[in-house]
Amino acid sequence: MAIVLEMKGITKQFPGVLANDRISFDVEEGEIHALVGENGSGKSTLMSILYGLYRADAGEIHVRGQRVQINEPRDAINLKIGMVFQHFMLVEPLTVAENIVLGSEIKRGPFLDYDRAVAEVERLSESYGLKIDPRAKIQDLSVGLQQRVEILKALYRGAEILILDEPTAVLTPQEVDDLMEVMHNLRAKGTSIIFITHKIREVLAISDRVTVLRRGKKVGTKATADTNPQDLAEMMVGREVLLQVEKDEAKPGEDVLEVRDLVVKDSRGAYKVNGVSLTVRRGEILGIAGVEGNGQTELVECLAGLIHPESGQVFLGGKDITDWPPLRIKQAGLGYVPEDRHRRGLVLDYSIADNLILGLHTEAPFRKRFGVQDFKAIRDNAGKLVEAFDIRPPYPHQPARKLSGGNQQKVVVAREFDRNPELLICAQPTRGVDIGAIEFIHQQVVAQRDRGAAVLLVSAELDEILSLSDRIAVMYNGKIVAVLPREEADEHKLGFLMLGGRLEDYKAGGGNNVAG
Amino acid sequence: MLDKAKRIPVAVVLAPVLAVLLALIVGSAFILTVGESPFSAYKVLLQESFGSMRGFATTLQRATPLMFTGLAVAFAFRAGLFNIGAEGQLYIGAFAAAWVGFTFTGLPKIIHLPLAVMAGMIGGAIWAAVPGLLKAKFGIHEVINSIMMNYIAYFLTDWLVTGPFQGSTMIPETKRVAASATLSRLMPPTRLTTALYIAFAAAAVMYFLMWRTKLGYEIRAVGLNPTAAEYGGINVAKITVAAMAISGALAGLAGTEQILGLNNRFIQRFSPDLGFMGVAVALLGKNHPVGIILAAVLFGALQTGAAAMDRLTSVPRELITILQGVIIFFVAAEYLFTRFMKSKGEA
Ligand SMILES: Nc1ncnc2c1ncn2[C@@H]1O[C@H](COP(=O)(O)OP(=O)(O)OP(=O)(O)O)[C@@H](O)[C@H]1O
Numbered sequence A: 001m002a003i004v005l006e007m008k009g010i011t012k013q014f015p016g017v018l019a020n021d022r023i024s025f026d027v028e029e030g031e032i033h034a035l036v037g038e039n040g041s042g043k044s045t046l047m048s049i050l051y052g053l054y055r056a057d058a059g060e061i062h063v064r065g066q067r068v069q070i071n072e073p074r075d076a077i078n079l080k081i082g083m084v085f086q087h088f089m090l091v092e093p094l095t096v097a098e099n100i101v102l103g104s105e106i107k108r109g110p111f112l113d114y115d116r117a118v119a120e121v122e123r124l125s126e127s128y129g130l131k132i133d134p135r136a137k138i139q140d141l142s143v144g145l146q147q148r149v150e151i152l153k154a155l156y157r158g159a160e161i162l163i164l165d166e167p168t169a170v171l172t173p174q175e176v177d178d179l180m181e182v183m184h185n186l187r188a189k190g191t192s193i194i195f196i197t198h199k200i201r202e203v204l205a206i207s208d209r210v211t212v213l214r215r216g217k218k219v220g221t222k223a224t225a226d227t228n229p230q231d232l233a234e235m236m237v238g239r240e241v242l243l244q245v246e247k248d249e250a251k252p253g254e255d256v257l258e259v260r261d262l263v264v265k266d267s268r269g270a271y272k273v274n275g276v277s278l279t280v281r282r283g284e285i286l287g288i289a290g291v292e293g294n295g296q297t298e299l300v301e302c303l304a305g306l307i308h309p310e311s312g313q314v315f316l317g318g319k320d321i322t323d324w325p326p327l328r329i330k331q332a333g334l335g336y337v338p339e340d341r342h343r344r345g346l347v348l349d350y351s352i353a354d355n356l357i358l359g360l361h362t363e364a365p366f367r368k369r370f371g372v373q374d375f376k377a378i379r380d381n382a383g384k385l386v387e388a389f390d391i392r393p394p395y396p397h398q399p400a401r402k403l404s405g406g407n408q409q410k411v412v413v414a415r416e417f418d419r420n421p422e423l424l425i426c427a428q429p430t431r432g433v434d435i436g437a438i439e440f441i442h443q444q445v446v447a448q449r450d451r452g453a454a455v456l457l458v459s460a461e462l463d464e465i466l467s468l469s470d471r472i473a474v475m476y477n478g479k480i481v482a483v484l485p486r487e488e489a490d491e492h493k494l495g496f497l498m499l500g501g502r503l504e505d506y507k508a509g510g511g512n513n514v515a516g
Numbered sequence B: 001m002l003d004k005a006k007r008i009p010v011a012v013v014l015a016p017v018l019a020v021l022l023a024l025i026v027g028s029a030f031i032l033t034v035g036e037s038p039f040s041a042y043k044v045l046l047q048e049s050f051g052s053m054r055g056f057a058t059t060l061q062r063a064t065p066l067m068f069t070g071l072a073v074a075f076a077f078r079a080g081l082f083n084i085g086a087e088g089q090l091y092i093g094a095f096a097a098a099w100v101g102f103t104f105t106g107l108p109k110i111i112h113l114p115l116a117v118m119a120g121m122i123g124g125a126i127w128a129a130v131p132g133l134l135k136a137k138f139g140i141h142e143v144i145n146s147i148m149m150n151y152i153a154y155f156l157t158d159w160l161v162t163g164p165f166q167g168s169t170m171i172p173e174t175k176r177v178a179a180s181a182t183l184s185r186l187m188p189p190t191r192l193t194t195a196l197y198i199a200f201a202a203a204a205v206m207y208f209l210m211w212r213t214k215l216g217y218e219i220r221a222v223g224l225n226p227t228a229a230e231y232g233g234i235n236v237a238k239i240t241v242a243a244m245a246i247s248g249a250l251a252g253l254a255g256t257e258q259i260l261g262l263n264n265r266f267i268q269r270f271s272p273d274l275g276f277m278g279v280a281v282a283l284l285g286k287n288h289p290v291g292i293i294l295a296a297v298l299f300g301a302l303q304t305g306a307a308a309m310d311r312l313t314s315v316p317r318e319l320i321t322i323l324q325g326v327i328i329f330f331v332a333a334e335y336l337f338t339r340f341m342k343s344k345g346e347a
């Protein structure tokens, strides 16, 4: 097959970090080429260079046999290269069609020819099998559909080489399947796709070839058919990786968290948590499985004191903490890794060191008399945690914004785990995190349990739930529909329950029919 | 962290300097159109504002209230709040200071003056706390509130100085404040007063508070990411009110300076938009205390030089207004540009 894109000897130096070190990379026509590697290994940087967001210090780019200069995204678009970012760049109040044609509008006189834009989008969505309503407003679409709009936008601009930077990180399992199908369709039409992901399963499922980066260097490119999970994991991390978590039998103690009949409404007044009761005991991990959007977010935010419940009670270590402010709950022994690290977990423009004291900044040793901060204590704390949690690059004074996603997550995890909390709530703790770091975070979660913490784990990844939990609760439509001991749960059963099936029916019907 | 505020990137310093240079170039074009040489016009301007001790003192005197309002706007801005109400807070603070100044006569200066200054700060703080509270409690945007508070302040003080507190004459102003409540002149006959020292102290306090204390940590966190601040146990509502109140106290000091240092009485609508100028000063000074002092001095110098230029050349004094406008334009343009580059880089 013909090579459509070749990057040769690409080098990019950031202050203190060699993000890309003489990387060569090529893509064939109509192939799906997976690009994988640890957090901070330089994947996004390499793709940003290809898309004209960064300028390489050295190296050449050839597109369809021609050496090209890509100085800005416009150049990339003219070369029929499109990119879909992890954080979408859509104009929320506008419609799908308006967003897609934005910047290259079909005009009638000075005005946008809206009907033709809609027709054009319909034609495009049909020919690639990307179903969408061109007249829908972006703000009303799910994340998966918004991503589809981004892909259509790239295709509308004529993209033949499509870069997808961690597209699956934000999707539910069902949406991931849909995306895979879209990628299949695109490949069949001759589009080349560069697919960045941290999930080996996805690499094996869809890619034709895979390139692995590590610490800015290319480790190698292989045909996907010639690899296996263990092999890929080793290439990424540079050592053997435990793909399975090793842990002993739980030795649960007394109840640490008790939730009674909790009801939470969202800002629009819809019931998100509808009478949830559960307990988490010292020394056990309770996993909450469920398709995202079934109330897990609201449940957890309510437990952390960030939203107020309509009714119900929450007890932490026997104390009624319902309606306590977040700081007081923290001080009563809560460690909390929020699901959205950019919105909740980090002040991106604060240094790593400053982020590592968020929520602890009111107390000694970080606060001295008269509310003056103790910078030595802040520095020492940062030095200690950066090393213990292998945050890379290890510069505590750098803004958190400059870290790769996985390392940002490690900052949050380090801060919340280091305090040895009574109750540890982890919401999607490994989202966007590489396999080496997943292994590390999983080990830390188990270590917290063994230390005697009660752990509440919320994850959309069934693998993660199954490999970490001692008990599993399934949340559907704002309710806990079942609580199972780990031994009685498997992927199939959980999947059935997560989609609204009833436990009785599963036993009775063998689990093939989804209720309601 | 310790070194964060210290190590200011080159670009941060360079950009405002560049904006000023560009503005001077644009100004040259205007000067040429009235048939004057830009060099001689700027020379007159510089000589007047920096060429003599007396000129320099005048420059500093004009800069002093701008330092206060610049600090006021910047303080709120660090908390993510746009305090466009500095003008109103300035009036309320000024009136409070004047009232203490002409009411509690007979006190020794060492008590009376600090009392009047405190009153000015408290007046401004209360006036600013109201929009802070409305924002914190009901989510009403502080820009709208503080603009409305400006109008209330104008008309309230209008009434006070034409009604209950009008001095004996028919002029809309209060009685004179007692000599024991006035700020001492540093270099007569110029009207530069010890308010300059208060301004430096205020800048130092702002620096310390913002980058050395827990309160500053919380204020900046709320400004940068309120949802993460909330997660971190910071009471966003409380910080919003506190930041507005401190901002208002600083604006109140600007009014106080005008009363106790310059006019010695509250004159109806005395302020030449000092509060609004504060926005420009904060913008040019990059919301940093040191930058604000420098920016205020620049604006003070332009105003000092304006009169001389008007007198000695055929360049009208309005050129200075144009220059100020163009500086703000370039600073704002730079701001938008870096914002744009930043969002590009994040992609
Ligand atoms: N604008 C920047 N300034 C300084 N350093 C940067 C910048 N962008 C990235 N880096 C650094 O360059 C390295 C490569 O980052 P990059 O974002 O390419 O990693 P990645 O492979 O995409 O990681 P992830 O899987 O976490 O998204 C990291 O060490 C990162 O900290």
Ligand SMILES: [Mg+2]
Residues within 6 Å of the ligand: A043, A044, A045, A404, A405
């Ligand atoms: Mg990346």
